[in-house]
Amino acid sequence: MFYDRAKIYVKGGDGGNGIVAFRREKYVPLGGPAGGDGGAGGSVIFIGDEGLRTLIDFRYQKHYKAERGEHGTGKNQFGSNGGDRIAKVPVGTVIKDADTGELIADITEEGQRVVVAKGGRGGRGNTKFATANNPAPGFAENGEPGQERWLAMELKLLADVGLVGFPNAGKSTLIAAVSAARPKVADYPFTTLEPHLGVVSVEEGKSFVLADIPGLIEGAHSGVGLGHEFLRHTERTRLLIHVIDIAGSEGRDPLEDYDIIERELALYKPELAAKPRIIAANKMDLPEATENLARLQAKIGDTVEIFAVSAATNQGLTPLVYATYRKLEAIAQEAPVPIEPNSHLDVKVSGAKAPRFTIKKDPDGTYIVGGAEVERHLARTNFDNEEAVTRFQRILDVMGVDQALRDAGAKHGDTIRIKELEFDFYEYGHDLEEEE
Structure with missing residues (x-):
């Protein structure tokens, strides 16, 4: 049977977590940080293959996941990178994001490689955060989640x-x-x-x-x-x-x-x-x-x-x-006739560069902060570690999120949500004002 359409789920491997560790050696009473970085997650990669003529394999195998990276270990040892998940697709396949319609790839050549779900970066161990002011940091980063999405695949035969x-x-x-x-x-x-x-x-x-x-x-x-x-x-x-x-x-x-x-x-x-x-x-x-x-x-x-x-x-x-x-x-x-971008593929064209973060207010009064950069820092933070939480708060302040929340009308004690995380907006010095 000739199958020329398929919808599949792809997920890059999560990055391994960095680790908090310190040197524990004889005659070294104040050993410094020694936490290794986590390995990067593998990616899901499609390769064009002229020997394939249909998308039938993608009808029976709908989930493609790459390996996650290993966690870092002590003595500054890095975790291994996760293995890539490679799948062959017929030459002539158009790949789009199933939710947005955005064109991801157009496989037109034998051996053409396309990363359709990128693996997450490995988290940094505490060694990477050592500074003159903080020579022995007690926190590390989590690994970044791998990219995941549903893909719509369509085969358009390549023939003269x-x-x-x-x-x-x-x-x-x-x-x-x-x-x-x-x-x-x-x-x-x-x-x-x-x-x-x-x-x-x-x-x-x-x-x-x-x-x-x-x-x-x-x-x-x-x-x-x-x-x-x-x-x-x-x-x-x-x-x-x-x-x-x-x-x-x-x-x-x-x-x-x-x-x-x-x-x-x-x-x-x-x-x-x-x-x-x-x-x-x-x-x-x-x-x-x-x-x-x-x-x-x-x-x-x-x-x-x-x-x-x-x-x-x-x-x-x-x-x-x-x-x-x-x-x-x-x-x-003959010179090729110019065609409007993506007009023949019926896909949406990405517009201007997205802002670093967005803020909107829900009817219940909750302020929702979004954006890929903010969510990436959220995923890399270990909220069981007080130092890591303090660092995350400092990152939001440096990015301008705190000031943007004030400009949007947020007051001390208002609820802020970033994905699944909810916390109260805190204005430094507010407690002192109440005591006075």
Whole structure:
């Protein structure tokens, strides 16, 4: 089965905790700090693999977690880093954040590596906090949590040429005739329910990749049938071959078929209407094909090159293959047409740099402090250690959080919340004012 969408959960490994330790050696009565750092957490990494064709592995394995880093130990010994979790994905996979729609990666090359969930940094041991004023600190940092999120994965086939047309126009037979691909071919609508790739060898050292895009129908652009599932596979192709049942063997008018498919492509994405194309007038071995071909040529004129072929008898396939290769070479030499950023990927584009922290007031009077930097310091603080808590308070003050809370109207004793942590806002000197 061809699976081209998946939703998975990824989590980088948490960093190991730093440790509080001191030298305990004979004849060294005032040993200094000796707490080692924690190891960094491993990351979840995706690697492009041209040998994969579907996302089926991600349907059965939905959780990918990297190893956490080891905690530091005494004698300034660092914890080991956690191992990365590596997963291979098909070339042509677009990866987005499932919650925000933000584009994370577009895997377009063999071996391309993308970190989709970064591991957390290891916490620093107390040795790192020794200063002239505090030569023996009694606190250390916790490891930073690894990044975690849900990913939406979508596979868009990477092919040079895409075959488009109505069901039973002969696309599967055509790709089987000109390449090593062997799709199942039968005589009923929607024979092809999944895309097929085939490598077409023109001559030694010259080839191109051809994708058999499943049959389209009227209304496909709005999702009728399996429209959206199929149309998006045409987005990455450089050239389209519009395969038409020129004999009208299904009881339809070939010229009307041509108009419908061209309209569906344009309505789905305007960029598709601008793609270079070739028309393959297929089933020339059947009655009425010659008459309909003349009608099509009169309608199209010189705007699109038409090739009279029969995939069943191999008639006209060699000229079609050579013409396709020549057109691809010409396209490769042209300057790429600029496209609006991410417009074809339907993703949100990140805006300006986020502020260091945010403050908002809940209806119940609680002041909520947010922001990645504040939350990172929160995660790295051991709140069972008084010195570590004092340091965290000092960090908030230096960042300007305390003053921002005052500006927002916070008074002594008001409740402040940072994620799950709640505490009272404390104004230094307030107790003295009450005594006076």
